[in-house]
Amino acid sequence: MDISSIVDEVSGNQVAIPGLEAAPPVVQSAVGARAFGEENRARLLRDYFPRGEDVDPALAWRDVYRLLLWIDRTTGLAHCYESDKCQPGRPWYARSLAFHVWVAGALGVDPGDLDKHIDLLFRNATADLALAAAKNRGRLLPAVAEQRKPYEGMGLPEPGEDPELESIITGSLEPFLLQKPPSELLRNLTERIQAHVSFENKRKNLVGEGFEDTVAALLRRIPSIAERHSIFVRPPLHHLPGFRTPRANSKTRQVDLALVDNVSTRRTLVSCKWSVRSDREEQFVSDFRDYDQLEEAGQDFEYVLITNEFDPARLAAACEVRRQNSPLFTAVVHVNPAGLYAAYRGPVPQRGRGIARALTHIDSGRLSGLDSWLTELGNR
């Protein structure tokens, strides 16, 4: 089937021009001990954005996906949902396919090349991490020798040894092997495989605050917003006007992101969550209650959720959750609802009550996109 026809169908107003954009290089550079730390993330973001260039609110979502979206290794497709539910044959595989094709088209790249154009933050950070790890390994070698010394000659396993994995490798390759590979080589191979797998587990440590940093970086590069607002990343609440310091023995409260309008002093507290779990929906309400209790100016403040969640039920729940007699969130913002459309509608008809609920919220504007939220913010 011709891919471009699907792209046209599901990508809405985004024009797909496969191969148009050159893949940005993954660069390695010197870094301190914390590859995923705030400082290194800030540096990676500075490197990513062209110096002195403004961000177009309508296209900001592209930067979010280029920086943060990743390929699920088990399916080879852009990640939009838990990997177990995305396995071939299961319902979310169809949605992942549709989303993958949509996002490639919307970014103007070939679906087969998408991996080279996204996940820049993590790929650069892990390159830095690998560098730091290589440095550390050599440093610890003398200590390792010292620790193992008393047990010399007892045939203790070497670090990194994984007999089961080794037997899988040798077992499946046996018909093609003239001889058993040297154990040194096998251990090296298993270590590399383990490192490869464990890299993926580190992603969650970057996505959380990395998403907050990315949104802040975008806000700062949109002149109509930046000129009018003070932008705070993970500020203690009492650093914002109109919020008091917590009592001596209670913890200081932080919020993911905050915007304060310099003219009207309107305050917007933002919760940035790449994805949402139902057991953390509770947290939205209790967070808000805490914020509300620290408010001392007697003024309303906005509470906004920015997310890339794809589960329709969770999105609908976020749109519908209430406190007292009004919606909890002033706005619920998805990185790009067109991606949701692509996944839910796709070439294969979708069923399910959650999807219908989520689509209602998109159509009504209750669930908005980063583009319209940023544009509206700039036009105030």
Add this chain to the structure above:
DNA sequence: CTAGAACTACACTAGTTTCC
């Protein structure tokens, strides 16, 4: 009635930050 969707709850990994 049944398969799949939705929900719930907890486990897990691996990072940063804080405190001594």
Add this chain to the structure above:
DNA sequence: GGAAACTAGTGTAGTTCTAG
């Protein structure tokens, strides 16, 4: 310098609900 505390998002399993 290192342990403990904290935080993030994801994995996963069991249960309940619901559309066809």
